[in-house]
Amino acid sequence: MAELRTVPGGPAAAPVVVPGGDRDGRFASRMIIAGASILSVVALAAVFAPLLSQWGETEIDAANTLVAPGGSHLLGTDGNGMDIWSRVLYAARLDLGIALAAVALAVVVGTLLGLVAGYFGGWLDDVLMRVVDIFQSFPTFILALAVAALLGNGTINLIVTIAAVNAPAYARLVRAEVRSLRELPFVDAAITSGASPAGVLWRHLLPNSLTPVRVIAPLNCGWAMLTLAGLSFLGLGVSIPEAEWGAMISLGAADVVGGRWWTSVPPGLALFVCVLGFSLLGEGLQDRANAKRR
Amino acid sequence: MTVLSIENLSVTIRRPGRQVAALSGVSFAVRPGEVVGLVGESGGGKSMVARAVVGLLPGGSHATGRVRLGDSDVLRMDDAALAAHRGRGVAICFQNPRGALSPTRTIGKQLVDRLATHQDMSGDRAREAARELFETVGIRSAQRRLDAYAHELSGGMAQRVMISLATGCAPELLIADEPTTGLDVTLTREILRQFRHAADTDGRGVLLISHDLASIAEVCDRVVVLYAGTVVESGPAAQVLREPAHPYTRALLRSVPDVGGRPVVATPGAMPLLTQEPDNCPFVARCAHADRTCSTRRPPTAPVPGGGEWSLACFHPQTRPLDAGTPPPPAAEEKGAETGANPKPAVLEVEDAHVVYRSRFGSGGHHALRGVTLRLAPGETLGVVGESGCGKSTLAKLVMGLVAPTSGTVTVAGRALVGQPGRPRPRGRALRRARTRAQLVFQDPIGSLSPRRTVGDSIAEPLRAAGLSPAQREERVTAVLDRMELDRSILKRYPHELSGGQAQRVGIARALVGEPDLIVFDEPTSALDVTVQAQILDVIADVAADADRASVFISHDLATVRGFADRVVVLYLGRVVEEGPVDVVFDTPRHPYTRALLGSAPRLGPTTGSDGEAVELVKDLEEADAATGCPLAARCPFATGRCRTEQQELQSYGESRAACWRVPELPALIGRQAVTP
Secondary structure (H helix, E strand, C coil), X not given: CHHHHHCCCCCCCCCEECCCCXXXXXXXXXXXXXXXXXXXXXXXXXXXXXXXXCCCCCCECCCCCCCCCECCXXXXXXCCCEEHHHHHHHHHHHHHHHHHHHHHHXXXXXXXXXXXXXXXXXXXXXXXXXXXXXXXXXXXXXHHHHHHHHHCCCHHHHHHHHHHHHHHHHHHHHHHHHHHHCCCHHHHHHHHCCCXXXXXXXXXXXXXXXXXXXXXXXXXXXXXXXXXXXXXHCCCCCCCCCCCHHHHHHHHHHHHHCCCHHHCHHHXXXXXXXXXHHHHHHHHHHHHHHHHHC | CCXXXXXXXXXXXXXXXXXXXXXXXXXXXXXXXXXXXXXXXXXXXXXXXXXXXXXXXXXXXXXXXXXXXXXXXXXXXXXXXXXXXXXXXXXXXCCCHHHHCCCCCCHHHHHHHHHHHHHCCCHXXXXXXXXXXXXXXXXXXXXXXXXXXXXXXXXXXXXXXXXXXXXHCCCCEEEEECCCCCCCHHHHHHHHHHHHHHHHHHCCEEEEEECCHHHHHCCCCEEEEEECCEEEEEEEHHHHHHCCCCHHHHHHHHHCCCCCCCCCCCCCCCCCCCCCCCCCCCCHHHCCCCCHHHHHCCCCCEECCCCCCCEECCCCCCCCCCCCCCCCCCHHHHHHHHHHHCCCCCCEEEEEEEEEEECCCCCCEEEEEEEEEEEEXXXXXXXXXXXCCCCHHHHHHHHHCCCCCCEEEEEECXXXXXXXXXXXXXXXHHHHHHHCCEEEECCCCCCCCCCCCCHHHHHHHHHHHCCCCHHHHHHHHHHHHHHCCCCHHHHHCCHHHCCHHHHHHHHHHHHHHCCCCEEEEECCCCCCCHHHHHHHHHHHHHHHCCCCCEEEEXXXXXXXXXXXXXXXXXXXXXEEEEEEEHHHHHHCCCCHHHHHHHHHCCCCCCCCCHHHHCCCCCCCXXXXXXXXXXXXXXXXXXXXXXXXXXXXXXXXXXXXXXXXXXHHHHHHHHHHHHHCC
16 A cells, blocks of 8 residues: 555556555454453353362362372362362352452442532532542552451452442542533533433433443453452452462462462463453453544 | 646545545646635535645545645655645644644744744744744734743634744645634634735635635635535636525525525535445435436536636526525514513513632632623513623523522523522522523534433433423423424434434424423524524524514524524623614614624625724734723724723613713714724
8 A cells, every 4th residue: 555655646547545444443342352252251161160070169089189180180189189170160250259249339339429529529529539539549459458357258348348449449430520521511401401410410420421430340350350369369358168269379379389380370370361351351342432432 | 837736536435334435526726826715514525625635534545536736646645755745835724723733832832843844944043933924924922922832822813823833834735624613703804814815925825624605705716615525616706606506505605694684595404425426416315406317417517608717517507696685574673563562571581690700729700791681571582692702601501590690680480590689599399490491502412412311311301300201201202303393213312323403403302392481592503514504593493483482592693693583682791782673783783892793794795885884803802801991992993091991881872772982973983994994
């Protein structure tokens, strides 16, 4: 195509082609498909774990501790004689479940706070945003450690911990969105049509302010999963014998030093693949949103 | 000898899933010292021509034909040749000048940069040249302005800077893409003159792109009319304007209201979006003269017999002159007499309203309205006109209760929207009910519809607030859809799927559905294309004629107001400077500001006589200060010491009222001004 442009005074009938028109959103779509496929496979593996493995989640094969991959234990066993393959599968239930629930809770709470703060402004906005400031002034993982230590172990507590750390970001995001949307004519139109503040918020501002949330949430799921694994690794999350990737990595860490890589590497890989899936999905959605805006 | 010669240029944009034939066989030329106007509605291909000339065709474009600038073909230049070509060969002024200027460098630096790049100037010489360029485009205190940043400039000033940036590289061809959109009438004229000046003094070719034929006609030598990517008519400006032969050009001209009161004739339909080069006349679906030939063959471009350079692509050229300058129908007077005879309770009463927007920092504030008093009876239509910044939109928000007056009162249908002495401020449900008695039609038709709600939802919103059942809502919504001539299927669509005209019909439907006592139209047509504007004005005229309702029509464009308002109010810097029956104010303006506005409004046809009486304001709006005395004192050529110190109140002069004490002396003063300019 570059050659065509440089021909001085070439035939007028030959079309001059400007490259670059055929790329909008195609790469983004591929990323979305790749991310969604990875996550679907993980989710299916989690749901059908009992069918994919002959061993139970916490079943102990006392005769075979720390056996290498192969034979009846596809990925070997850990120091307690529990099957690594089946535990990696079962762990997906907990990891995916907690990450999704935590992000969902963070989105709901953060969005509500952001909507209210952004729409009403004034002292309410000031108070809410200062609280958000306090949360955001700590490094997030340190804050998660502190909250987890405060609340103690347990699935619900972990969900609350991770949600509490993430909600402020959503509150800020939605607040900023609402503040700019509030200046647009359709909000004035709703008000002059007699809509109540709740009506304006619920029917007009909420659906329109969720666009950035939809993009951030998948990325955030990956991050939530890493936080969960990190907390478990440090013993503040899910505890043995329940299967969780971070806890499994932690448990196997000592064995890896002894050359028994299969205790830690498979859960680590599972975690990596999952986070990659969420990242691809999130990035793809973001690119597509940007492409649309152009 | 030509500066620019476009030969049979076709551009098709191919992208996955869609293809657009943006230009189909466009040919025209620009000679040195000539101003050529490129006109048509959006989607016609005007900007695509400009992009082709500067070598900025969008990605995915397939272009054939030639764009000759001097000896070379712009389409086939390499990047180095293009870089030299942009600037020295051709320079462009954009529609949004403030956006096109870099916000972090002073405008002087930006101009000096250009001079250094394209003219090999440096240091003091470049700065001196920059100052001279600023002076040529009419920037006062140019030395000081060199150190200003883009955000410190008003729209008019920024456009002047853009022109100096463009001319500073001494291009052979100057392109201006809608240079005056968003500028006030008084400025538009001034800016357009700068382009004429560039052609006359430096012999540059100028390509002036605009959607509005009437406003650029005055400065153009020739005009080229584009429709759906094809040239439908081109020729000397005077001929094309006075007796256009192509039905589209005629439709375009007839769609524009004229201050003389010529009635607007709407053309149904909208411009088609072509996917490939047309093999018939693209205007065929909207044309009253179309026959079978038009729909089977594409009319060739042929010269009009005896028309010189005038050429046309039409099988049925129209020869009758366009009836410009017909006196307005006398219907308005009867209506006025009727309302005067039996006074009804007012629908809208605004009493000495002031609105001050407090600045967030410090103690200052912006005084948007300064003591406005209005009264409107049912069935009456009030036109509110003025330039940007005069307080028009604040007035609309005030009436709608979206802004509270700092002092004064607003009553709609007998109910106060905001607190009054001795009465509690209405709140909650009561306030919302009171609000629905007045409805607003917005300037931005698509932006005023909630992006993620269906059209049906949006129209039913006022009914939901009134507590109607879904069945009742549906009944009322379908009734109002019929009145707006919209199809039922539109109810399920989303705003981004609508055209501007459809969206504005939806906006009017939403305003009407709750049967309010008052509808405020805030610049309802300024965001629309010319022929769509005419269609919407028809709808609004019909709505405004309802006897049991009052309407307020706000516009920067005097001509649109003349069409159907009974009375008109002229606002300037938050004050009413003149008010009266619409024909009286238009035919015998009293206030110098009204005279200036009317004088700078574009007119079709011969502009004899009236120009002599026009008042020329001496400065741009942003340089005026209205703290004391008459708000116009800083810009009025007749201002005296008394004007600068004494507050001017509205006084009756005949049937209208004006806030100027020199009104009786003005005719004599204007006569003198015309003799010694």
